[in-house]
Amino acid sequence: MDFPESGPARRAPHLRSLRIWSDIHTWTSLICTGFLLLLCLTGLPLIFHHELNHALGYQPDLSKGPDGAPRVSLDRVVEAAYDRRPGEVIQFIGFDRDEPHLINVAMGRSIDSPYEENNLVAIDWRGGTVLEAPKPSEGPVAFLLKLHADLFLGLPGKLFLGLMAFCFLLAIVSGVALYGPFRGKLAFGTVRHGRARHIAWLDLHSLVGIATLAWMLVVGTTGMVNTWADLMLKLWQGGQLAEMTGRYRDAPPPRRLASLETVVSHARAAAPDMTLTLIAFPGSILTSRNHYAVFMAGASPLTARLLKPALVDGETGTLTELRDMPWYMQALMLSQPLHFGDYGGLPLKILWAILDLATIWLLVSGLYLWIVRRRRSVARAVAYPSRASADGEPAE
Structure with missing residues (x-):
């Protein structure tokens, strides 16, 4: 000027x-x-991105699924994932907000292997059918x-x-x-x-x-x-998550994992008005080696982006703690969808x-x-x- x-x-x-x-x-x-x-x-x-991945075939097609079929138990989902990829372990189970019948199971060589190297198994919750694997790291959108x-x-x-x-x-x-x-x-x-x-x-x-x-x-x-997401995650892991799991620091890892259906039922009982978003298995990056972390979200378009982790004992399946995430993680969770206008359809x-x-x-x-x-x-x-x-x- x-x-x-x-x-x-x-x-x-x-x-x-x-x-x-x-x-x-x-x-x-x-x-x-x-x-x-x-x-x-x-x-x-x-x-x-969601529409393009569907159009280009990088997202599973649920249009031919069995409408009205009852949902299988989450333990059956776990079995189906292990049947599809034997020799690998489950790190996370994600529930798609836009596709309520789609479950994405992230599996790796070990529980602490880099999540970027995970393989995904897509499962139709209606009947437990294993779908064609999604390809989030492939294609022009990726x-x-x-x-x-x-x-x-x-x-x-x-x-x-x-x-x-x-x-x-x-x-x-x-x-x-x-x-x-x-x-x-x-x-x-x-x-x-x-x-x-x-x-x-x-x-x-x-x-x-x-x-x-x-x-x-x-x-x-x-x-x-x-751009600060990785740093915020590390801050949360070393802060709130370490505090929530502190008394388990010297405990041995679970000898046998509790039923996932039991784990989720305890988390839902503690937050009955929230929806299931993500489950991190014990030993993965988002939890401790002794806990499932069941991430719950609100029902409104705004609170659906704000996650609340419920830590559940990996062996007994009982709830250990449920807390709101700190303000900086909430700011991050609101920023990610808002950046791409992913709030109002x-x-x-x-x-x-x-x-x-x-x-x-x-x-x-x-x-x-x-x-x-x-x-x-x-x-x-x-x-x-x-x-x-x-x-x-x-x-x-």
């Missing part, structure tokens, strides 16, 4: 403040623009998700993208600080088409930026929080996609305006070298 660059007015405190905000807006935008374009372009199809989440660099990639998200938030805040002084007495939405082309682009850039402000703040903040996803496209245009237009400004500055420095030096512009 251009401000007066000569004379006493330039040294006025409020103009000096505007110059600082302008520099912050320019450089934070330049630092993160390339990566934000990548994130917006990859994030656009990821908004519809490729885009990995690129979007960490640039294929693991935790360093996530933290780097978190830094880019922070720059994005600084660019938004500085843009808001500049909006009022820059627009002056112009009516909201005014686009000055009769002047130079870059003036019209600047007006449009400001209009789209202020119109998408709330959405960009939400997506930028949730994106930054999501297809209408909200379409709105998210439109706002994503608007942000792509905003980034491109900002880059165009910076290039125009640089060209004008260079041309001015060449034409008036002494003035450029006096004003603090480089004289080339």
Whole structure:
């Protein structure tokens, strides 16, 4: 954005403040623009990841399942998983929120093997039929998700993208600080088409930026929080989880695991108004070697994302403790679906996609305006070298 660059007015405190905000807006935008374009372009199809995976065949098809058939016991589900992949052990059992009859059983070589190496067994809860295995790590959607989440660099990639998200938030805040002084007495939405082309682009850039402000703040903040997921999980494991399982620290592991149906019935009795989301088997990353962790969630669209772990003794099947997760884990659980608009079904996803496209245009237009400004500055420095030096512009 251009401000007066000569004379006493330039040294006025409020103009000096505007110059600082302008520099912050320019450089934070330049630092993160390339990566934000990548994130917006990859994030656009990821908004519809569930629909795309179904259409491309990477999610099990439950449309031909036995409607009305009674659900089998969870112990039968465990047996079916072990029959499908003998020699492996169950780490987790997940219950799909969008497909209530689908159970995903994650199995590994050992109970503590890396979860990224797990194999999934999909089971139709109606009758216990083993389905074609889901392929969450295969296909174009998985490729885009990995690129979007960490640039294929693991935790360093996530933290780097978190830094880019922070720059994005600084660019938004500085843009808001500049909006009022820059627009002056112009009516909201005014686009000055009769002047130079870059003036019209600047007006449009400001209009789209202020119109998408709330959405960009939400997506930028949730994106930054999501990059800290691994660190938050480790903090929870070393904090609340260690405290909840402290008295079992020196206890031997279970000689024989309790019936999963018994384990879940005790967890449900302690939280009767909540739904089953995930079961972590004793020794896996989300629990201790002595406990099942049964993660329960609320019934409303908002509380369905907030998990409450019930720790159940792995040998006796009795409830040990039930607690709300700490605030930082709750913030993470709310951020993950909100980032992709996964709260209000297809209408909200379409709105998210439109706002994503608007942000792509905003980034491109900002880059165009910076290039125009640089060209004008260079041309001015060449034409008036002494003035450029006096004003603090480089004289080339």
